[in-house]
Amino acid sequence: MRRSERKREVPDLGILSSRTLFSVQKELFSRLSETGHSQVRPRHGAVLAYLDVEGSRASDLAAQSGQHKQVIGTLVDELVALGYVERQPDPADRRAKLIVPTELGRDHMVKSDAILVEMEAEHARAVGEEAYAEFKRVFQLVAERQTRTK
Amino acid sequence: MRRSERKREVPDLGILSSRTLFSVQKELFSRLSETGHSQVRPRHGAVLAYLDVEGSRASDLAAQSGQHKQVIGTLVDELVALGYVERQPDPADRRAKLIVPTELGRDHMVKSDAILVEMEAEHARAVGEEAYAEFKRVFQLVAERQTRTK
């Protein structure tokens, strides 16, 4: 059997992750753009995906998303311009600034969380609720292990 | 519970895929560079991951990797310069060219396949062989479903 064929029939962990990631992103942002968030692109996910309603620090977002803090900086600039977040001084640390979602930003967060939940619910329905729950459980373990041993 | 905390404890499918993809890539290419393939970067994976020993067409690689064919073109240029692949005319279609791995390219392919297998074997050992096999089975279904409904 050809290698390309084998990769198609028995994809490795990297291929599965990559295919899943990019098609999840594609569906998510295409559906978000239908609900009024057409200006936000996947890369803004590094901020919006981890943002707290109470506000988050840029360096926390950098750590969680795995991006450099300079990247977070420009993403926040763009999201400020689009009206999704605001920069506020952090009362606990005068060096830091809190990135706080606006009403629009909170709407985006709520909707994208809901779309993700819905997408996963459809998969669960298709493969079986129990099988999907077990899949998520093991996936989380694998992701943690893999991240650690990098 | 804060949203960022919840995302950490119960990551969604996109977050899990992204974390897994990037740490798999990081480990794979760092180990490859220790075995003499230090010039090859993750993005070349779009070509090398799906390449057949018999040679593959650029447009097949584009379709399988999800990249534009222009991207495949530049990746192939770089891999040719590095001595990993050659362009040969496709006997079956005079428009097309076959991307064929050289000896060096085949070595890369064999080694990266082996490293991936090894990495997965370690996960399987940690979470249980059976659980891991079931995880892979469901992951493949989910990836297929997700790719289809994009």
Next chain:
DNA sequence: CGCATTTAGTCACTAATTTTGACCGTCACT
């Protein structure tokens, strides 16, 4: 306290990557 070190964030710059549109030659079908 006073000094060195670390941390949060930004600025400015450079390199790399992705995306677009047009283009040529070949194929498949009529």
Next chain:
DNA sequence: AGTGACGGTCAAAATTAGTGACTAAATGCG
């Protein structure tokens, strides 16, 4: 022969990623 689709490349624009240096504030320590 004529037409539309396909395989691949070129060139340019737009987006994204990576570096080094810098300010201000917090932290640690003698």
